[in-house]
Amino acid sequence: MTFYKIASILPLCVLMACENGPNFAELCEQNPEICLEFQEDTWCKRERIAVGFANLADKVEANDSNKFQQLIAYEGYAKCMAHASKIEHIKLKIKKTIRINNVMKAQEKIKEISLATRNSEHPDLLFFHWSRYLNEHSLAKFVALEGNELLEKPNRQVNLASFYAKRDPNKTLKLLYHALELYESDATLDTEIFKSIASIFADKKEHKQAYIWSKILHLYNPEDTNITDKSLDSYAKGSGLNHEFLDKVANSTLNKIIAGKFKSPHS
Structure with missing residues (x-):
């Protein structure tokens, strides 16, 4: 029997911008540092947009819930781009290098946020640290919440x-x-x-x-x-x-x- 280790579907407002929030073009205009994190590429646009809105949400209000959404967004982007980086371009082989660099940047952000949240009591982060890093302490705390x-x-x-x-x-x-x-x-x-x-x-x-x-x-x-x-x-x-x-x-x-x-x- 197989299960997803953790839910990977981001809230609609993260993927597409909240109803009263900016669209992605506006996000990039108002927060260029967010959109310049990765080198531009035609692949994995949906995942890149998810990362952008997750980072905007954390910028507006840094909390454990938003940190979790960042982790899931970065994971989705890294997985997509890792697949894209395996595709050879006959005329533009530099594309592969760009994609590998983007994967490495995403992986570094995952490590950074994971380290910052390793002692979190947030239910989703507790399970994240168990499912990704086999953190028994986090698992014990998560299971103890049963019925809560x-x-x-x-x-x-x-x-x-x-x-x-x-x-x-x-x-x-x-x-x-x-x-x-x-x-x-x-x-x-x-x-x-x-x-x-x-x-x-x-x-x-x-x-x-x-x-x-x-x-x-x-x-x-x-x-x-x-x-x-x-x-x-x-x-x-x-x-x-x-x-x-x-x-x-x-x-x-x-x-x-x-x-x-x-x-x-x-x-």
């Missing part, structure tokens, strides 16, 4: 679930369900939750539930190549399932999640 209002957010329930994944599948399932309960209507959903729930049921050989949650994943993100109409049909036939009925259950369940009205069957 501070963990009543979808990504934090997913992170807690990842801790219990190999220890207690039933508790893991309960936490993943609760993560879905915590989503507000029309929020962007973490599809790893669907994958993980389906995986748990597949391991338990509960084929109906495994099918339902795989179908939910396919309905919500049809571009995910892990699940296709063909693979779902094959699974249903191989397990002797009434896929027409289960498809209705999957549709109904997903609609409740999207509407922010999902209730855990383990409640």
Whole structure:
């Protein structure tokens, strides 16, 4: 079973500028030092913009929450640019050098912010330092927050679930369900939750539930190549399932999640 170690989706206001905030061009005009951090490149623009707004948010108000968003933004940029740096340019090989330099700058910023936040009590940073650096002290503090209002957010329930994944599948399932309960209507959903729930049921050989949650994943993100109409049909036939009925259950369940009205069957 696989989980994202930590939620990597930045808030919409970080990616696209808050409704009343500047757009990226205005950000660069008003804060040139932010936009001059990396050498200009045509690749990874979305990730670079995310870094820019994360840095602006921290500049306006430096706090642990914004530091966490910086770390996630820099990680996203470094990962994207590391891939881009592997692409050889026949005519402009200097591009590869620029991209490698940008990767190194991002990695240095990650180290810098990580060092500055290593003693943070912020839930997301506690899990970050465990998942990235195997900081047992941070993990212990994070797990100790179980049941605390501070963990009543979808990504934090997913992170807690990842801790219990190999220890207690039933508790893991309960936490993943609760993560879905915590989503507000029309929020962007973490599809790893669907994958993980389906995986748990597949391991338990509960084929109906495994099918339902795989179908939910396919309905919500049809571009995910892990699940296709063909693979779902094959699974249903191989397990002797009434896929027409289960498809209705999957549709109904997903609609409740999207509407922010999902209730855990383990409640």
